[in-house]
Amino acid sequence: MTDPTQDKPPTAETTIPVQYEHPYPPADLEAEYPFHEMEYTRLDPDTMAERAESFYHQMELRRSPRMFSSDPVPAELIELAIATASTAPSGAHKQPWRFVATQSAEVKKAIRSAAEEEERVNYLESRMNEEWQEALAPLGTDHHKEFLEIAPWIVVLFEERYEVRPDGQRRKNYYVKESTGIAAGMFITALHNMGLTTLTHTPSPMNFLTRVLGRPENERPFVLFPIGYPLPGVKVPTLARKPLDQVMVMVDHPHTGVQDSD
Numbered sequence: 001m002t003d004p005t006q007d008k009p010p011t012a013e014t015t016i017p018v019q020y021e022h023p024y025p026p027a028d029l030e031a032e033y034p035f036h037e038m039e040y041t042r043l044d045p046d047t048m049a050e051r052a053e054s055f056y057h058q059m060e061l062r063r064s065p066r067m068f069s070s071d072p073v074p075a076e077l078i079e080l081a082i083a084t085a086s087t088a089p090s091g092a093h094k095q096p097w098r099f100v101a102t103q104s105a106e107v108k109k110a111i112r113s114a115a116e117e118e119e120r121v122n123y124l125e126s127r128m129n130e131e132w133q134e135a136l137a138p139l140g141t142d143h144h145k146e147f148l149e150i151a152p153w154i155v156v157l158f159e160e161r162y163e164v165r166p167d168g169q170r171r172k173n174y175y176v177k178e179s180t181g182i183a184a185g186m187f188i189t190a191l192h193n194m195g196l197t198t199l200t201h202t203p204s205p206m207n208f209l210t211r212v213l214g215r216p217e218n219e220r221p222f223v224l225f226p227i228g229y230p231l232p233g234v235k236v237p238t239l240a241r242k243p244l245d246q247v248m249v250m251v252d253h254p255h256t257g258v259q260d261s262d
C-alpha cells in the first residue's frame with residue numbers, strides 16, 4: 001500500500017500518524033476526572049481558505065461608532081453575545097468575568113452622568129497627560145457621552161478578581177485580565193457577527209460602575225459596552241490598520257542570542 005500522506009496535504013482521512021510518548025490524559029487522571037472525545041470536524045483546505053478570507057473581510061468592517069440609534073434590540077441577542085463570549089478560554093477554566101446588562105433608562109442615565117463626570121476631569125482638568133491627549137486627537141473624543149443614554153443596551157464587563165463560593169470561602173482566579181480580555185474580544189466579535197455594533201468604552205476611573213450597578217467587592221469594571229445599531233450616516237475616524245508585516249513576525253530558527261554583525 002502506498003503512503004497516502006506522500007504527495008498530498010493531509011486530510012481528515014490521511015492524518016499523518018504520530019506517536020505520543022506521554023498521551024493525554026494519562027489513565028490515572030481519566031480514572032479520577034471525566035474526559036470525553038473532542039467534537040471536531042476537519043474542513044477541506046478550500047473551505048478553510050474561503051471561510052478564513054470571508055471572516056477576515058467581515059471583521060475588517062468592524063468599527064466603533066460614537067452615535068447609536070435608539071432602536072430597540074431584543075434581549076435574546078444580547079444574551080447570545082454574552083453566551084458566545086463566555087465560551088472564551090480562561091486560566092484554569094475559572095471564567096473570571098461577569099457581564100452586567102441593562103436597558104433601563106434610569107440606569108443608563110445614572111451611568112452617563114457618572115461617566116461624564118469622570119471624563120470631564122480627564123479631558124478638561126488634565127487628568128489625561130499631553131501625550132495621551134495627542135494620541136486621542138484624531139478621534140476627537142471628549143467628555144460628552146450622550147450615546148450612553150441613547151443606545152438601547154449597556155453591558156458592563158467586570159473582571160472577577162477572586163471567586164466567592166456560596167459558603168463565603170474565597171478562591172483565587174488565574175490570569176484574570178488575560179481571560180477577561182479574550183472574552184471581551186469574543187463579545188465584540190459576536191455582536192459584529194450578528195449585525196450589532198458597540199464602542200469599547202473606558203471612562204476611567206470606572207469604580208462608579210460598581211456602585212451604580214450594585215456589584216460586589218470582588219468584581220472590578222473592565223470595559224463598558226454601549227450596544228445597538230449605528231445612527232444612520234454616523235461618521236467614524238478614517239483610520240488605517242497596520243499591515244500584516246507590522247503585526248506579525250515569522251520565526252524559522254531558534255535565536256542564538258548572538259548579534260549579527262555586518
Ligand SMILES: Cc1cc2nc3c(=O)[nH]c(=O)nc-3n(C[C@H](O)[C@H](O)[C@H](O)COP(=O)(O)O)c2cc1C
Pocket residue numbers: 062063064065066139141199200201202203236239
Ligand atoms: C481597551 C480600549 C479602551 C477604549 N476606550 C475608549 C473610550 O473610553 N472612549 C472611546 O471613545 N473609545 C475607546 N476605545 C475605542 C478605540 O478608540 C477604537 O477601538 C480605536 O480608535 C479603533 O477604532 P475602531 O474600533 O473603529 O477600529 C477603546 C478601545 C479599547 C480597545
